[in-house]
Amino acid sequence: MLAVKGGKPTRTKPWPAWPVYDERELKALEETLKNRFWGGGVEESGPKEKEFEEKFSKFHGCEYGVCVSSGTEALHLALLSIGVGPGDEVIVPALTFWATGSAVLMTGGNLIIVDVDPETYCMSIEEVENSITSRTKAIISVYNYGNAPDMDKLLEIAEKHGLALIEDCARAHGFVWRNKPAGSIGDIGCFSFQQGKLMTAGEGGIIITNNRLYAERCRALRTCGRIRGDDVYNVGIDYWWNWWNFRMTQFQAAILLVQLERLEEQTKTRQANSEYLSRRLKEIEGIALLKIDERLTRHQPWPYLFKYDSKCFGNVSVKRFVEALKAEGVPCGGIDHPPLNMTLTAHGSGSRIIRKAKYPVAETAIQEAVTLPQSIFLGIREDMDDIVEAIVKIKTHSGEL
Numbered sequence: 001m002l003a004v005k006g007g008k009p010t011r012t013k014p015w016p017a018w019p020v021y022d023e024r025e026l027k028a029l030e031e032t033l034k035n036r037f038w039g040g041g042v043e044e045s046g047p048k049e050k051e052f053e054e055k056f057s058k059f060h061g062c063e064y065g066v067c068v069s070s071g072t073e074a075l076h077l078a079l080l081s082i083g084v085g086p087g088d089e090v091i092v093p094a095l096t097f098w099a100t101g102s103a104v105l106m107t108g109g110n111l112i113i114v115d116v117d118p119e120t121y122c123m124s125i126e127e128v129e130n131s132i133t134s135r136t137k138a139i140i141s142v143y144n145y146g147n148a149p150d151m152d153k154l155l156e157i158a159e160k161h162g163l164a165l166i167e168d169c170a171r172a173h174g175f176v177w178r179n180k181p182a183g184s185i186g187d188i189g190c191f192s193f194q195q196g197k198l199m200t201a202g203e204g205g206i207i208i209t210n211n212r213l214y215a216e217r218c219r220a221l222r223t224c225g226r227i228r229g230d231d232v233y234n235v236g237i238d239y240w241w242n243w244w245n246f247r248m249t250q251f252q253a254a255i256l257l258v259q260l261e262r263l264e265e266q267t268k269t270r271q272a273n274s275e276y277l278s279r280r281l282k283e284i285e286g287i288a289l290l291k292i293d294e295r296l297t298r299h300q301p302w303p304y305l306f307k308y309d310s311k312c313f314g315n316v317s318v319k320r321f322v323e324a325l326k327a328e329g330v331p332c333g334g335i336d337h338p339p340l341n342m343t344l345t346a347h348g349s350g351s352r353i354i355r356k357a358k359y360p361v362a363e364t365a366i367q368e369a370v371t372l373p374q375s376i377f378l379g380i381r382e383d384m385d386d387i388v389e390a391i392v393k394i395k396t397h398s399g400e401l
């Protein structure tokens with residue numbers, strides 16, 4: 001009998017705990033506490049922050065890194081640093097977390113929402129090309145569901161039209177596309193360290209780039225417009241009209257330095273487990289998977305996503321299927337943030353949102369997708385077998401639902 005109907009759950013063992021920490025985080029926090037440099041660096045980055053900026057950006061193929069308070073702010077400042085403002089258009093995919101779009105609205109720029117590709121659920125290249133106008137300034141590409149849009153084509157389009165390419169890597173720490181780390185392919189990469197992300201300090205973000213001017217602009221913008229005292233770099237300071245504080249604390253940076261040490265190994269584990277799960281799920285009629293581009297050689301699920309076809313599960317709705325899978329002991333959900341075209345509004349920002357009449361792929365996605373959190377891929381293969389067993393059990397007993 002299905003667990004949702006009172007039967008025994010498929011899985012009762014706990015899943016890997018998230019976030020991961022050990023003695024190293026404790027030591028790093030204690031060290032920071034004792035050295036009494038706790039806040040964000042004001043003109044210069046603070047000691048832990050500076051070390052993290054150097055190590056994280058180098059790991060992701062970039063020369064400069066600028067720590068900030070969140071992934072949302074990383075995107076916001078990245079857009080400002082390339083000069084996006086009122087009247088400028090920025091192209092983003094419909095299927096992403098809202099912050100990708102709200103960052104554009106915060107600059108006063110106009111948001112152009114394009115549909116996603118049915119095979120990858122990442123931005124449709126064709127729609128990007130069709131949306132370019134004389135006012136387009138940038139494209140924000142998003143790595144979603146452990147996948148990537150065609151980065152080669154996006155780069156080609158950006159170069160052809162003189163646009164900036166900003167990579168939203170909030171869900172893509174450690175990804176590699178054709179030997180290039182995610183974040184170093186376009187002009188600027190933006191990452192999040194929010195609690196659920198692939199590495200975390202509870203909150204935080206970073207901007208990485210190989211463009212010194214962009215980096216220095218972001219550095220000044222995160223700290224109320226201050227520029228370095230002894231190495232005054234011309235960031236075009238007249239341009240800045242918003243004086244915010246988006247600094248990160250040294251405690252966050254201290255934790256992130258340790259989290260970065262684990263990133264490669266955790267990425268390999270999550271990738272191996274998710275690829276194994278995909279091979280097994282392919283065997284189940286009614287479950288379909290996204291096509292992960294072969295050029296994306298290093299990736300991991302955030303979140304893992306499969307398409308559910310209710311017709312093969314006795315017409316049980318996706319909502320009921322998710323309830324049943326949870327009851328079997330598998331943490332799961334749907335796409336918890338509807339597409340940008342259905343959610344964001346621009347009122348009060350001076351911006352405009354330019355929507356197409358229809359977003360058939362993104363709107364279908366939210367009706368058929370089932371997602372699994374990244375942390376459950378940090379365990380062993382047998383954990384993946386439990387997921388498969390639970391799904392097969394629900395399918396076999398769908399008549400009970």
Ligand SMILES: Cc1ncc(COP(=O)(O)O)c(C=O)c1O
Binds near residue numbers: 097171192
């Ligand atoms: C694709 C994407 N972009 C941006 C963000 C924003 O990051 P943060 O929550 O750190 O502001 C998130 C985080 O949820 C995200 O998933």
